[in-house]
Amino acid sequence: MKDDESKESKREIILHAAEKMFAGRRFDEVKLDEIAAAAGVGKGTLYLYFKNKEDLFAQMAVEGLDEMTERIRAIALMKLPFQERLFLFGREFSAFLARRQGVMRVMNQVQPAPVSKIFRRHLGRTIQAVHALLQKGMDEGALRRDFSVSELRCVLVGPILLKVRRETHEGEVIDLNALLNFFWAGAAEKKK
Amino acid sequence: MKDDESKESKREIILHAAEKMFAGRRFDEVKLDEIAAAAGVGKGTLYLYFKNKEDLFAQMAVEGLDEMTERIRAIALMKLPFQERLFLFGREFSAFLARRQGVMRVMNQVQPAPVSKIFRRHLGRTIQAVHALLQKGMDEGALRRDFSVSELRCVLVGPILLKVRRETHEGEVIDLNALLNFFWAGAAEKKK
Amino acid sequence: MKDDESKESKREIILHAAEKMFAGRRFDEVKLDEIAAAAGVGKGTLYLYFKNKEDLFAQMAVEGLDEMTERIRAIALMKLPFQERLFLFGREFSAFLARRQGVMRVMNQVQPAPVSKIFRRHLGRTIQAVHALLQKGMDEGALRRDFSVSELRCVLVGPILLKVRRETHEGEVIDLNALLNFFWAGAAEKKK
Amino acid sequence: MKDDESKESKREIILHAAEKMFAGRRFDEVKLDEIAAAAGVGKGTLYLYFKNKEDLFAQMAVEGLDEMTERIRAIALMKLPFQERLFLFGREFSAFLARRQGVMRVMNQVQPAPVSKIFRRHLGRTIQAVHALLQKGMDEGALRRDFSVSELRCVLVGPILLKVRRETHEGEVIDLNALLNFFWAGAAEKKK
DNA sequence: TATGAATGAGGCTTCATTCAT
DNA sequence: CATGAATGAAGCCTCATTCAT
Numbered sequence: 001m002k003d004d005e006s007k008e009s010k011r012e013i014i015l016h017a018a019e020k021m022f023a024g025r026r027f028d029e030v031k032l033d034e035i036a037a038a039a040g041v042g043k044g045t046l047y048l049y050f051k052n053k054e055d056l057f058a059q060m061a062v063e064g065l066d067e068m069t070e071r072i073r074a075i076a077l078m079k080l081p082f083q084e085r086l087f088l089f090g091r092e093f094s095a096f097l098a099r100r101q102g103v104m105r106v107m108n109q110v111q112p113a114p115v116s117k118i119f120r121r122h123l124g125r126t127i128q129a130v131h132a133l134l135q136k137g138m139d140e141g142a143l144r145r146d147f148s149v150s151e152l153r154c155v156l157v158g159p160i161l162l163k164v165r166r167e168t169h170e171g172e173v174i175d176l177n178a179l180l181n182f183f184w185a186g187a188a189e190k191k192k
Numbered sequence: 193m194k195d196d197e198s199k200e201s202k203r204e205i206i207l208h209a210a211e212k213m214f215a216g217r218r219f220d221e222v223k224l225d226e227i228a229a230a231a232g233v234g235k236g237t238l239y240l241y242f243k244n245k246e247d248l249f250a251q252m253a254v255e256g257l258d259e260m261t262e263r264i265r266a267i268a269l270m271k272l273p274f275q276e277r278l279f280l281f282g283r284e285f286s287a288f289l290a291r292r293q294g295v296m297r298v299m300n301q302v303q304p305a306p307v308s309k310i311f312r313r314h315l316g317r318t319i320q321a322v323h324a325l326l327q328k329g330m331d332e333g334a335l336r337r338d339f340s341v342s343e344l345r346c347v348l349v350g351p352i353l354l355k356v357r358r359e360t361h362e363g364e365v366i367d368l369n370a371l372l373n374f375f376w377a378g379a380a381e382k383k384k
Numbered sequence: 385m386k387d388d389e390s391k392e393s394k395r396e397i398i399l400h401a402a403e404k405m406f407a408g409r410r411f412d413e414v415k416l417d418e419i420a421a422a423a424g425v426g427k428g429t430l431y432l433y434f435k436n437k438e439d440l441f442a443q444m445a446v447e448g449l450d451e452m453t454e455r456i457r458a459i460a461l462m463k464l465p466f467q468e469r470l471f472l473f474g475r476e477f478s479a480f481l482a483r484r485q486g487v488m489r490v491m492n493q494v495q496p497a498p499v500s501k502i503f504r505r506h507l508g509r510t511i512q513a514v515h516a517l518l519q520k521g522m523d524e525g526a527l528r529r530d531f532s533v534s535e536l537r538c539v540l541v542g543p544i545l546l547k548v549r550r551e552t553h554e555g556e557v558i559d560l561n562a563l564l565n566f567f568w569a570g571a572a573e574k575k576k
Numbered sequence: 577m578k579d580d581e582s583k584e585s586k587r588e589i590i591l592h593a594a595e596k597m598f599a600g601r602r603f604d605e606v607k608l609d610e611i612a613a614a615a616g617v618g619k620g621t622l623y624l625y626f627k628n629k630e631d632l633f634a635q636m637a638v639e640g641l642d643e644m645t646e647r648i649r650a651i652a653l654m655k656l657p658f659q660e661r662l663f664l665f666g667r668e669f670s671a672f673l674a675r676r677q678g679v680m681r682v683m684n685q686v687q688p689a690p691v692s693k694i695f696r697r698h699l700g701r702t703i704q705a706v707h708a709l710l711q712k713g714m715d716e717g718a719l720r721r722d723f724s725v726s727e728l729r730c731v732l733v734g735p736i737l738l739k740v741r742r743e744t745h746e747g748e749v750i751d752l753n754a755l756l757n758f759f760w761a762g763a764a765e766k767k768k
Numbered sequence: 769t770a771t772g773a774a775t776g777a778g779g780c781t782t783c784a785t786t787c788a789t
Numbered sequence: 790c791a792t793g794a795a796t797g798a799a800g801c802c803t804c805a806t807t808c809a810t
Contacts, residue, residue: 028220032805042771044807053805151370154358158350166346178343186378224780234796236782245780394790412604416784426792428786437784535754538742542734550730562727570762608801618775620803629801 011049014039018060019100024169027057058118064100065122068093072129082142083184089133090160090180097164130157144189156183203241206231210252211292216361219249254314256292260285261314264321274334275376281325282352282372289356322349336381348375395433398423402444403484408553411441442502448484449506452477456513466526467568473517474544474564481548514541528573540567587625590615594636595676600745603633638698640676644669645698648705658718659760665709666736666756673740706733720765732759 008016017039021030032053036043050056075089134152137143143152159182163174200208209231213222224245228235242248267281326344329335335344351374355366392400401423405414416437420427434440459473518536521527527536543566547558584592593615597606608629612619626632651665710728713719719728735758739750 026219028218031803036772043805044771045769047806048769147370147374148367150364150366151374154351154354154366154371155347155374158352158354159346160350161354162346162350172342174342174346175340178339179347182339182343182347182378186374220779223778228797235780235798236796237794239781240794410603412602415782420793427784428792429790431785432790531754531758532751534748534750535758538735538738538750538755539731539758542736542738543730544734545738546730546734556726558726558730559724562723563730566723566727566731566762570758607799612776619777619801620775621773623802624773 010041010045012063014041014046014049014056015060015063018056019063022057022060061119062122064096065126068096069122069126069129071096072126072133076129076133076136082137082140083188085133086137086156086184087177087180089130090156090176090183093157094160094164094176097161098167127153141189143187147187152187155187159183202233202237204255206233206238206241206248207252207255210248211255214249214252219245224248250310253311256288257314257318260288261318261321263288264318264325268321268325268328274329274332275380277325278329278348278376279369279372281322282348282368282375285349286352286356286368289353290360319345333381335379339379344379347379351375394425394429396447398425398430398433398440399444399447402440403447406441406444445503446506448480449510452480453506453510453513455480456510456517460513460517460520466521466524467572469517470521470540470568471561471564473514474540474560474567477541478544478548478560481545482551511537525573527571531571536571539571543567586617586621588639590617590622590625590632591636591639594632595639598633598636603629608632634694637695640672641698641702644672645702645705647672648702648709652705652709652712658713658716659764661709662713662732662760663753663756665706666732666752669733670736670740670752673737674743703729717765719763723763728763731763735759 014035018030018035021035021038032043032046035056036046046056050059071092072089075085075092078085078088080088130153131149134143134149134156138145138149147155159179160176163176163179166172166174206227210222210227213227213230224235224238227248228238231238238248242251263284264281267277267284270277270280272280322345323341326335326341326348330337330341339347351371352368355368355371358364358366398419402414402419405418405422416427416430419440420430423430430440434443455476456473459469459476462469462472464472514537515533518527518533518540522529522533531539543563544560547560547563550556550558590611594606594611597611597614608619608622611632612622615622622632626635647668648665651661651668654661654664656664706729707725710719710725710732714721714725723731735755736752739752739755742748742750
């Protein structure tokens with residue numbers, strides 16, 4: 001806690017500044033000058049922490065994604081009824097996306113080759129974690145087995161992604177619980 | 193019908209070439225040289241039909257969207273049981289997105305200000321058409337009234353978008369009918 | 385007199401249109417599109433009458449210059465007192481420059497190599513004609529011999545050029561007769 | 577004083593390089609590449625000092641003009657007989673024009689709108705200074721009052737401009753003193 | 769470690785010129 | 790003769806990247 005930057009490392013300061021700049025704008029629209037200015041550092045400093053613009057973009061995108069992945073895995077292992085774990089996931093995932101628009105951005109932008117390599121691997125892990133969560137629900141007898149896990153994942157995550165996008169871009173507010181309830185009503189194994 | 197381009201206007205040839213080039217790559221990764229070459233025209237010719245690169249991008253994005261909007265409206269008015277209209281919409285919408293990756297691209301990429309103006313208006317109309325379709329289903333007593341139309345739209349369209357993206361980018365195949373059935377099971381008004 | 389263009393050949397129509405466009409603007413600021421439009425002909429037509437833009441520019445510049453040269457020569461040979469011939473020259477030269485701004489333009493602009501070849505030769509002839517006029521005045525005993533003809537030419541033509549430029553660009557009006565009287569007072573051989 | 581550029585700022589180095597390149601050639605004939613090469617800097621560096629090509633052109637034109645204006649004003653105030661001040665002005669003005677061909681260039685070329693704004697204002701000041709000099713001569717009783725100051729200015733400056741142009745473009749040498757003597761003989765107030 | 773002045777590769781864009789009609 | 794759609798060479802300008810300090 002040497003200066004006013006509290007605990008945040010310079011690397012993270014830059015990433016957060018970049019995330020703000022990239023939100024709502026294309027890769028080519030954001031200049032490194034802007035990012036440096038927003039982060040309050042010199043332009044050259046960016047190159048002390050990142051190989052180049054693509055790398056900065058990729059790391060920003062990945063930033064937090066791993067954290068989310070861990071969180072999903074933790075939720076899956078919790079000692080709670082499956083429905084509660086599912087709703088917890090829904091709330092945290094939605095909040096994560098809303099908070100980290102930069103990640104959304106990259107999820108939505110097409111990945112250029114080199115960025116893609118890094119980002120896809122990390123995103124793949126996140127998807128895998130969701131997959132595992134749903135698989136667990138199935139194994140526990142909480143979810144219907146006549147849908148594939150991929151289908152359930154699609155039906156669960158798709159609406160959440162769309163909701164966040166609508167809220168971010170258009171300001172339309174959509175009730176998360178309604179979406180989760182809809183999913184649960186259709187996906188839960190009927191108790192006999 | 194001089195050559196193999198049959199009836200297609202030069203403008204459309206360019207747009208289709210552009211769509212192919214923009215698929216899977218960022219705006220700044222695609223060079224006008226490539227587009228011109230792909231369309232089989234000179235670089236300068238692009239400027240006879242489009243103001244600049246942004247404009248070409250925007251028009252490509254809008255291209256076909258209006259057509260889809262009209263199609264949705266037509267489907268809504270068909271003399272078919274609502275479920276059939278719904279499934280027809282699902283199939284056509286999914287096919288449309290898969291076919292016109294360029295539009296998907298722009299739906300996903302963040303729109304720079306000037307492009308956005310144009311694109312949002314057109315996209316808004318498409319969304320409105322889906323909205324109207326669902327509203328009609330509700331009015332006809334085919335859809336449950338305890339979800340808002342916005343929520344239903346989210347739950348219907350979200351999974352389709354995700355499915356197409358997964359298939360396009362990752363090659364994962366997801367069964368469209370499963371998604372539609374899931375939606376219908378949860379959204380259909382229960383006959384007493 | 386076939387149509388409404390009276391007698392003027394298409395070539396002259398183009399040259400006059402070009403002169404209007406080049407007045408007050410740099411060579412690179414004037415587009416052939418504009419000239420064609422102003423002349424009411426197609427762009428391709430320009431190339432039926434001129435080799436290229438430089439050539440059109442050069443011919444426009446020369447246009448009328450030869451005519452002026454002939455006029456000066458004629459004035460020199462007139463059976464009038466020298467002073468009257470001198471003042472006549474002054475009035476016609478001034479009027480010519482004011483009327484044909486395009487020529488002024490090129491007189492003032494730096495001549496690019498190929499244009500220069502043509503233009504300098506013609507301008508040289510005009511200057512030569514003025515030179516001959518003054519030489520004649522000297523030979524006739526009307527002009528002082530203690531100034532060189534080049535000096536007298538400078539003192540006569542310089543003020544006229546400046547006058548026209550000021551009037552064209554700044555709207556300042558300067559009395560031509562004052563300039564001519566000044567010259568005559570200083571250059572006329574004193575009668576003993 | 578690291579290298580041979582002594583004290584000259586990079587901005588001035590560029591302006592002087594530009595002046596050499598623009599001398600005798602049209603605006604569109606000079607490429608920024610050349611100017612950069614001539615100045616010994618990278619192409620991009622030009623844009624650190626000038627907004628664009630037009631701006632560089634304009635600043636080059638104005639460069640030195642202000643200095644000349646100040647010099648004229650200083651000459652006007654000198655404690656010398658008016659004739660000496662006048663001849664001093666003539667010599668310095670002539671030398672200035674010969675030295676700074678770039679300025680001549682722009683004085684002669686027609687100014688495109690944005691350049692013109694800047695240049696005309698500065699040129700106007702120079703003209704005003706000459707005007708003031710002559711006005712002073714009149715007030716001091718050194719110059720005849722039966723010519724307007726504008727007329728005298730025309731008769732004094734016109735020949736100098738033409739002389740410099742002839743010398744620069746055609747290599748014809750004209751005696752400055754002859755021109756100044758001619759002016760003085762015609763413009764000086766006769767002592768009774 | 770931090771900077772930002774300098775760079776130059778490369779893209780978008782313009783526009784003189786051509787040529788099929 | 791006349792046209793104007795098509796072209797592509799070429800230039801201005803941007804901006805990611807470097808490096809001397």
